[in-house]
Amino acid sequence: MGKDKLKKFAKYKSFPFCYENLSFDQPQLIDSQNQAVSIAGQWKPTLGVALGDLILELACGKGEYTVGMAEHYPENGYIGVDIKGARMHQGACFVNDKKLSNAAFIRSRIELIEHFFSPGEVDGIFIIFPDPFLRNRSASRRLTSPPFLDRYRKICDPKATIRLKTDSPELYKYTLGVIQKQKLQIKYQIDDVYAGQCSLWGLQEIQTFYETMHLEAKRTIMYVEFNLFT
Ligand SMILES: C[S@@+](CC[C@H](N)C(=O)[O-])C[C@H]1O[C@@H](n2cnc3c(N)ncnc32)[C@H](O)[C@@H]1O
Known part of the structure; x- marks a missing residue:
């Protein structure tokens, strides 16, 4: 990691509202004091x-x-998840500067998401310009693929929706196909x-950041919001 990234990463880790976990064996969140914490079931009061x-x-x-x-929407709580701490550093600095408590x-890896929340605790999920993983054999890595939807179902409220914004016609079409196959209801397309x-x-x-690049390249941006449960 370059010096700049290391600096950003260290700053990210210093904020009390930033957590991490990288272990499939011990999927427990670590806070800014390097302490293991269990906030599952307590996110709303925490925020x-x-x-x-x-x-x-x-x-x-x-x-x-x-x-x-x-x-x-100060009445709601929002949690960003990504594997790259140096990137999230920008959002974390904003939260710190604006003193946002929510x-x-x-x-972490999104594959571990079910360990950080209790069943029914999450009311909705944004997936914004995810990597489309275009090769067919990478389809299970797409964040709207059936294995990921099953992970989300373990932590989401029955009324939860998934909101995908993408520039990838392939990922968009693929997601519409999954929605159809699973007989899920589209709220907005x-x-x-x-x-x-x-x-x-x-x-x-x-x-x-990615959207700005796609717009500069004159790509069409697509959005679909659908119910996670039938
Ligand atoms: C194309 S970028 C989009 C970032 C941002 N949403 C945007 O629109 O600027 C995709 C992001 O997904 C993250 N990512 C991809 N697969 C992931 C996974 N399995 N777990 C955690 N993060 C992942 C990458 O680190 C990267 O930051």
Whole structure:
């Protein structure tokens, strides 16, 4: 790791609202004091959420949705998850500077997500420009593939929705196929996010690092939100 990344990573680890876990053998969260903590079942009180929702942003990168939504909807709690701490450092600094009490970050593999939350604790999941893993033999690594949906079902409320924003026609089509096969209900399907006005706050207002690059390359941005349970 370069010096700059190491610095960002150390800063990320210093914030009390940033956690990590990298062990498949001992999937327990570690806090900024290097202490093992179990917050599963306690995320809402930890983030000061009384009546609102708990929403995850998976593959959050710099965490633009986590911080943008947390600022706009203070009644909800938002948690960004990614394996790259140096990237999440940007979102973590924002949370720290703005003193947002309703946002947190977890550095881990999304494959471990079921260990960090209790059944039914999560009310919704954003998946924003995930890697599309285009080769067929990598399909099970796609974050909207059946094995990942099964992981989400272990921690999500029956009313939870999955919200995918992508520039990849292949991943979009693949996800629509999974939705159809599993007989899941689509709440919103927008084939071109910027074609007109949009009533879903955040979809046009928040643009992530990857989205900015895709927009510069004039790629079409797609969105689908669907119920996780039938
Ligand atoms: C293309 S980037 C998108 C980042 C951000 N959402 C954006 O729009 O700028 C994909 C991100 O997914 C993360 N990622 C991919 N697979 C992952 C996994 N299995 N567990 C945790 N993070 C993962 C990568 O580290 C990377 O930051």
